[in-house]
Amino acid sequence: MNPVDPSASSHLEVLGVAVACLVPALPAGWKAASLRGDSFNKWAERVDVTHVGLTERAAAELLDLQDRITDALGSSSAAFNPSQAIADPKPLIDGATRCASLLRTRDRLRPRFRRYSRLGSGLLTAVSVYVLSLLVGGLYYAGHLRDQWVRDAAFGAGGLAVGSAILLFCAYAYYENRLAVAEELAQETV
Secondary structure: OOOOOOOHHHHHHHHHHHHHHHOOHHHHHHHHHHHHHHHHHHHHHHHHHHHHHHHHHHHHHHHHHHHHHHHHHOOOOOOOOHHHHOOOOHHHHHHHHHHHHHHHHHHHHHHHHHHHHHHHHHHHHHHHHHHHHHHHHHHHHOOOOOOHHHHHHHHHHHHHHHHHHHHHHHHHHHHHHHHHHHHHHHHOOO
């Protein structure tokens, strides 16, 4: 389509394409505007409960590990037992590894929640840039703007906005998954 063709059918074609491209942006913009509040309402209390649950599981794991170490070494007043000195340390290592994993998951929980909560602002920015680039591109193809750099800038910004939205969606899915895994880990019985 020639951007300088002022015919009415050309304008209708441009309008049709612009509306077709705008349709997915409307629900995305609506969701982006409420994503931060929705994310906070969905996860804030659950993150607090999960943090406490992970702390309690780690403490229980440490107490169990302490008991197993005492059993493996025997009391300090007992005579030396060579069979205890060559005992397999794998159960102790496994317990220490589980405890470290619980503490690592707990320590990552709140920072991940903060990053997860901020994704809505980025998505709202991406949708806004997409709509603006769509508007500028539509004006170019309707013949109201004639500079080619305007078209190139509109396509570039629109492409970056779509790419950013895809990356933000991937980050959203990642953080949602990590929070859910931590929650499940906190609810497991020792």
